[in-house]
Amino acid sequence: MSDPVPLAGPSRRSWLLVQLGGLYGLWLREVMRAMRDRGQLIGGVSRPILWVLILGIGLNPYFRGEVYGAVTFVVPFTYLQFIFPAVIALNIMFTSVQSAISVIWDREFGFLREVLVSPLSRATILLGKILGGTTVAVLHGCLVLVLARFADVPLTWGDVFRALGLMAMLAFALTCLGVVIANRIRTFEGFGVFSNAVILPLYFTSSSIFPLDPALSQAQTRVVYPDWLVTIVEWNPLTYAIDALRGTLIGYYQFSPAIGITVMGVAGVALFVIALYDFRRA
């Protein structure tokens, strides 16, 4: 076949190099955008302060077992320490879902339309966006981590790095989840309601703000707490993610940390594959 116009210069670059360059560009854009979004930053700062300082300090006295007299409640931590890892997760959740919404918005009306007609593969584009969202979410998680001193959570550098790894896994999985959900929503006007209907229930049922008493046996737990609540908490994947993070930060595990890592890894990969499938089709 005769080629009436010679191929443009850029296409001489190797495929892999173009994909990597594009991945970097898309990632950089997400991070730069987030840094310039005052509203998001204010939310990222005020949310942990409210949760850690107000809720954490306010509920602190009611959390200790001795308040109730009988010792059926033996978590050897203050409430502030207990919810501190969960607040990190909360900040990551909000930020991840926000950037997930922007994936869909971008694809329909914004910048991504232009990227869709570039030499980048769909997987590169989606990965760039999601990694960007993940990075921003981890940064927002770090905003909480800075408050560790005030929450009386002593950290070594080793703890911090392990926590960062877990936070990145969590943020990646949640951003993918956000994209998968957003893809199934017809209009954006309904998304705010939907994200609140997903984020907060998922969060509250993940044993983030209260522990299921570890001193009780499985049968006893189901007597002390309503059966449905125990079932939801046990089925909520976020339970295991937050548990792994809490274990790393304050050394208190309700489950094996391997479960948390496995759940996040499997969920991250599976949700990315689903998101990519949707993204290719759309």
Place this chain on the structure above:
Amino acid sequence: MTAPASPTPAVIRLDGVSKRYGRTLALDGVSLEVENRELFALLGPNGAGKTTLMHILCTLLRPDGGSAEIAGHDVVRAPLAARSHLGIIFQEPSLDDRLTVWENLNLHGLVFGVPRALRRRRIAEMLALVELEDWADKPARTLSSGMKRRLEIARALLHDSEILLLDEPTVGLDAQTRERIWAYIRRLQAERGLTVVVTTHYIEEVEGCDRVCIIDRGKVLAIDTPHALRHAHGQQWLRVTPREAADRAAMLERFADRLLREDGAELVFRSDDAFAESFLGAFGTRIRTLANEVPSLESAFLTLTGRDLRDQGAGPRERTAAFGRRGGEHTR
């Protein structure tokens, strides 16, 4: 088509392209060719299938039937090769509002794999081309809508594309800005030897194009130069005021079949070159005023589509877009 190599080979070739959304046939066997270095306009009302056609050309949509080629590359079989020739400007602005003008261009260069040194040089060149050098470090959201369009044109050319697709580039702009954008498009096309395909529903804009394709309800109704379209499908009217009542009666008697209407003292005849000649031959000395209304593209369009360029209510997609423009929920 298997025409022998002409001096200006077709760079875009559509052959029987169809696309269906559910029950609506958005494109119904569209065949057309766009020649190298041509300024080609797709004219049609909203919902005629113009944007669908554009999306098929830029490989965002797959045609249900038929084939489309860009510079010899099939858009379905070799989308990447086809895309590498294209610069695209979408109907909705697709700039990143929070990034600066320079960053928007740089990002485009990264995404399209333009090497660093070349990227920097081209960005400077393109900014000069669309006269936005002074705005390089300003956030894109501070630009006027006309400047945003110019930035998008610069961006579309950054990766050295030879074919520029513009989907309604002037929609929502004021008349002056529209004229300015068109001046850029024409200048670029002439200076850089670009092939430009542009969709519009403003008739006056296609007058300066090389060829116009009138499209409606997914079908190509006519493809020709604006001049030829006017003459083939447009209406020519002869407006005369007879000198005396007797002259009027004589005219009405002789050319009754040509009479379109009576406008008070004026008579309006459906005309063409031959009619005008014989009419003037017979009554040239017996008229007080005379106006020969040449055919317009507007009337050609009316004849072909049987209707005006219509406006329509906002669909769900437009409503969502408007929601985002109002700054709804983390969209921007």
